[in-house]
Amino acid sequence: MSGTDAVMRRVFAVREREAMDAATEAALAGLAARVRELTEAVVHTAVDPAEAAAVAAEVAALAARLNAARRAEPPIARIGGNGLVRQLANPVSGALNPVAPPVEIEFTPDGGVRTAFTLNGVYEGPPSFVHGGVSAMVLDQLLGAAAAANGTPGMTATLELRYRRPTPWGVPLTATAKVSRAEGRKTWADAVIAGPDGRTTVEATAMFIMPVGAHGDGGSSGDVADGDAPRG
Numbered sequence: 656m657s658g659t660d661a662v663m664r665r666v667f668a669v670r671e672r673e674a675m676d677a678a679t680e681a682a683l684a685g686l687a688a689r690v691r692e693l694t695e696a697v698v699h700t701a702v703d704p705a706e707a708a709a710v711a712a713e714v715a716a717l718a719a720r721l722n723a724a725r726r727a728e729p730p731i732a733r734i735g736g737n738g739l740v741r742q743l744a745n746p747v748s749g750a751l752n753p754v755a756p757p758v759e760i761e762f763t764p765d766g767g768v769r770t771a772f773t774l775n776g777v778y779e780g781p782p783s784f785v786h787g788g789v790s791a792m793v794l795d796q797l798l799g800a801a802a803a804a805n806g807t808p809g810m811t812a813t814l815e816l817r818y819r820r821p822t823p824w825g826v827p828l829t830a831t832a833k834v835s836r837a838e839g840r841k842t843w844a845d846a847v848i849a850g851p852d853g854r855t856t857v858e859a860t861a862m863f864i865m866p867v868g869a870h871g872d873g874g875s876s877g878d879v880a881d882g883d884a885p886r887g
């Protein structure tokens with residue numbers, strides 16, 4: 656099996672997953688929000704070792720309660736009846752994933768995408784600033800959403816970053832992305848993150864490739880990259 660075949664098998668497997676109902680989705684989004692608060696509390700806590708150990712035991716008990724009924728794979732929701740899915744636990748934008756900030760992506764009238772978000776100390780790299788890999792993750796998602804918004808989704812083939820100045824955490828950030836060119840199975844897009852003063856901190860360019868067999872077959876392309884497309 657070629658590498659692409661293996662990718663496509665996993666992509667198509669998404670279609671077999673049971674979609675989550677809205678009530679469960681809302682409840683788990685609430686749970687993820689509380690766990691995000693917990694994660695931040697863990698990073699910043701100054702409690703003594705005995706208290707940290709006591710809390711650890713309580714958290715272990717909570718994890719056991721959740722694992723009492725466990726899905727084999729992360730949850731999805733269907734978008735309409737055409738095979739498109741939303742990946743509810745996407746690590747950048749998934750409301751059900753406590754690891755996700757989450758970054759909420761919206762369409763812009765110029766055909767691109769945009770997000771306004773704040774990263775907390777959980778995402779610190781150099782003291783006071785966001786980890787460069789976290790910025791890359793946010794930009795990869797945003798660029799992928801731009802490709803999807805353009806109607807030419809794909810898998811990230813290349814991602815080039817230029818870190819112009821440090822990105823601070825704890826302050827409002829904005830990021831935008833837009834497709835510059837699409838040719839055959841390839842789509843190129845550009846993106847920036849800007850600080851509260853509007854100055855660019857990171858620039859990125861990416862190229863996406865639609866895997867062979869993933870396009871024009873009745874919705875499977877959505878499973879590749881529309882999976883967490885912005886809702887706008």
Ligand SMILES: CCCCCCCC(=O)SCCNC(=O)CCNC(=O)[C@H](O)C(C)(C)COP(=O)(O)OP(=O)(O)OC[C@H]1O[C@@H](n2cnc3c(N)ncnc32)[C@H](O)[C@@H]1OP(=O)(O)O
Nearest residue numbers: 659662795796799800803810811812864866867880883884
């Ligand atoms: C809304 C949703 C947002 C989602 C955002 C998140 C997106 C992601 O993070 S995706 C995960 C990260 N990316 C991956 O895992 C991709 C892994 N790679 C792959 O699956 C495959 O290599 C894939 C699909 C990119 C290309 O495979 P395949 O279709 O077989 O490519 P192939 O037929 O060999 O090549 C097609 C063309 O692309 C070029 N090409 C292929 N790979 C690359 C690459 N990495 N860099 C540059 N060019 C490439 C080839 O040279 C060829 O060019 P040409 O047509 O001019 O000869």
